[in-house]
Amino acid sequence: MDLTNLFNVETLDARFSPKTGEPLATAQRSKWKTPEYCLYYAVFLTIPPWMTWCVYDVSQPHNPNYKDFEPLLSEGWIPGRKVDNSDAQYSSFRNNIPYMAVVVMLHPLLRRVYESVTSAKDQKQSEANAAEARLKRRTTFDLTFAAIFLTVLHGISALKIFFILRLNYQIATALPKRYVGVATWVFNICLLFANELSDGYKFADIASYILPPQTTAAGQKPSGDWGAQLDSLGGMIPRWHVLFNITVLRLIAFNFDCLWSQDRRASSPMEKNLDAVNLPERERVDIGAKPSDFTFANYLAYVLYSPLYLAGPIINFNDYIAQSRHPLPTTTRSRLIPYALRFAFCLLFMEVALHYLYIVAISKSNPDWSIYSPFQLSMLGYFNLHIIWLKLLIPWRFFRLWSLLDGIDPPENMVRCISNQPSILAFWRGWHRSYNRWILRYIYIPMGGSQAAGNYRVARAALNYACVFTFVALWHDINLRLLIWGWLVVLFIAPEALARTLFPARRWKNSPNQYRWLCGLGAAGNCVMMMTSSLVGFSVGVEGTKGWVESVLGNLGGRVFLVAAWATLFVGAQVMFEWRESERRRGVELKC
Incomplete structure (x- = not known):
């Protein structure tokens, strides 16, 4: 070197x-x-x-x-x-560097163990089938680890995040095509304001709307206190919405990548005579994912990908899927x-x-x-x-x-x-x-x-x-x-x-x-x-x-x-x- x-x-x-x-x-x-x-x-x-x-x-x-x-x-x-x-x-960030360093060492190690256990059959498969199996393994591991990671970070508020992600996915896949673009922007911009103004949708505030405080005997807790108890289970970072802006970018990216994939004439790199293993970056970003890749599991694995969840950098869905199929030689x-x-x-x-x-x-x-x-x-x-x-x-x-x-x-x-x-x-x-x-x-x-x-x-x-x-x-x-x-x-x-x-x-x-x-x-x-x-x-x-x-x-x-x-x-x-x-x-x- x-x-x-x-x-x-x-x-x-x-x-x-x-x-x-x-x-x-x-x-x-x-x-x-x-x-x-x-x-x-x-x-x-x-x-x-x-x-x-x-x-x-x-x-x-x-x-x-x-x-x-x-x-x-x-x-x-x-x-x-x-x-x-x-x-x-x-x-x-500075105060948590020692803990994050442990996670950074543990996460790739766990993946290698998982890969060694589940990839035994790949050598007997064709390159195309092996790539699909690799994609399936990566997204499965990414989603499983992300669910644990998210729960540790945000505790019970992870449920709020999954609910938001589900709504955004429905916009991309359930709405008529002509409404997806406008609905995506309206939903996610409103989300930025709503997250900030509601302070992350505290359960105590939700409880006060569902069950307004009632007069109780002295020394007894009001029935709406269950919301405050849930808020106390907020994980390492209770204010999840402060870090959610970077996730909003991935939500928008997924929806538009999904929308544009429907207009794509060449749905596979092979149809454009490109080498899928060494796909150039422009093609990875534009056509790296097939229409069949836009599943809810792949979507969650991408949006919640643990190394990039908190701060980025930002990678779009097409690129994430393409690299999951065919790892780049730049990670040596x-x-x-x-x-x-x-x-x-x-x-x-x-x-x-x-x-x-x-x-x-x-x-x-x-x-x-x-x-x-x-x-x-x-x-x-x-x-x-x-x-x-x-x-x-x-x-x-x-x-x-x-x-x-x-x-x-x-x-x-x-x-x-x-x-x-x-x-x-x-x-x-x-x-x-x-x-x-x-x-x-x-x-x-x-x-x-x-x-x-x-x-x-x-x-x-x-x-x-x-x-x-x-x-x-x-x-x-x-x-x-x-x-x-x-x-x-x-x-x-x-x-x-x-x-x-x-x-x-x-x-x-x-x-x-x-x-x-x-x-x-x-x-x-x-x-x-x-x-x-x-x-x-x-x-x-x-x-x-x-x-x-x-x-x-x-x-x-x-x-x-x-x-x-x-x-x-x-x-x-x-x-x-x-x-x-x-x-x-x-x-x-x-x-x-």
Whole structure:
């Protein structure tokens, strides 16, 4: 294993591996050793350490706000340091890593035992029959384990989940075909609101409707108390609905995959002269399942697939069935070990950051933002976004690693670091990538994408983007702050789309460096806008972001800082561009 390639994008996902290994025709000569990039190295050796020191310094006890956020800190495992474990979402994952690690080791082991016991007859069968037997074994095991896993996680509330899943399956299979699409969207969007507003349909609330409280003798419990008793049997995660949004995506995916399978002319890969064993990803996603595969048992096995149930990544039903029939060669040990090492590195990096940079605790303590300089405010916001990136990346890679160990290869969710994103459009292709692919397949393309005639193309694309990001915001959480974030993203995409129209690359073929510098200026602006929208949606909110903008633009020092920050981001953009060129020289072409 070559550790020098550990941080190549191909290590994350075999889907990114070059087909030929030859440089792409569009690849440019390396600029890493040119005088221009030597200047950029000097910037990288000085500015990032200064940025990190700034956040470390405001996290120390001498900071006036320390007394406010210090109660949010916990005892850490690094000697002499406390740990910022105040983010509830990541804390629940971090605190349960030892238990989940046991499950991750136990689950594939149990499958291998089950496979060894039930697969004795496969050698005597044809490849087609053996594949069907393999599918049957996998879905049976997945469904059995999922039922146990779900009961441990949610206790008695697992019954609510099975009831919801049954209703959704009835929409896909019992309704007339022309109503399935609309009914699927109405049901699942209403489900998002209902889950949130009802707080997961507590049995105590249900009991109060069925049997209204009645006056009883002193010391006697009212008859409706049975609901509260059932609620007490909520398993390890009683608030099941908080994690159910990712399941909603699988419900929609199944229904539309089932609906579209009815219109499919070639119901089998063999009818398109494709090798079913080595089916390309596009065909797995589009035609990986036969109409006869859309059974209730297969549906439950897919929706509740344990490694991906809690957080994803998202894989559609067709792909799940295709991989269950014919495991991919990408789940071999040679690919798993580098991926596991990279996950371990990210986890260790996060631990060090939480022990030395108390960004989340500061933002949660309602600090007096006025005591911070524009530079300090910007660094707190900037590093907070990196903590957000890591707190999402680590669980996603953990669960994807579990799935890879189990023989199912879902897409990688986090392709690029948040500091390696010069384009807003490309950023959304690489951030939560499996969700982006889901959005394209089930929302954006069915709505027509950007395909429209003449002058209406830009307006059509803008409308579709607005619909997409409104759904994205509502799917994440039902609150105004995230809606504003979604609309800001759409607004900030417009300048980049306009710049691509006014400055097409084909007109700069004879001036590649000038075009690269021009793109660098635009990329710096993109970075500022992405940070602003993310600060609103996931960090300090509207008021905090407003205070940051006022502090930056409200005085000369802030404006000088903004110019310096823009120049620094310009340098970062040039390094991002060359990093992508180095990938093209290896034969890798990504749109993010």
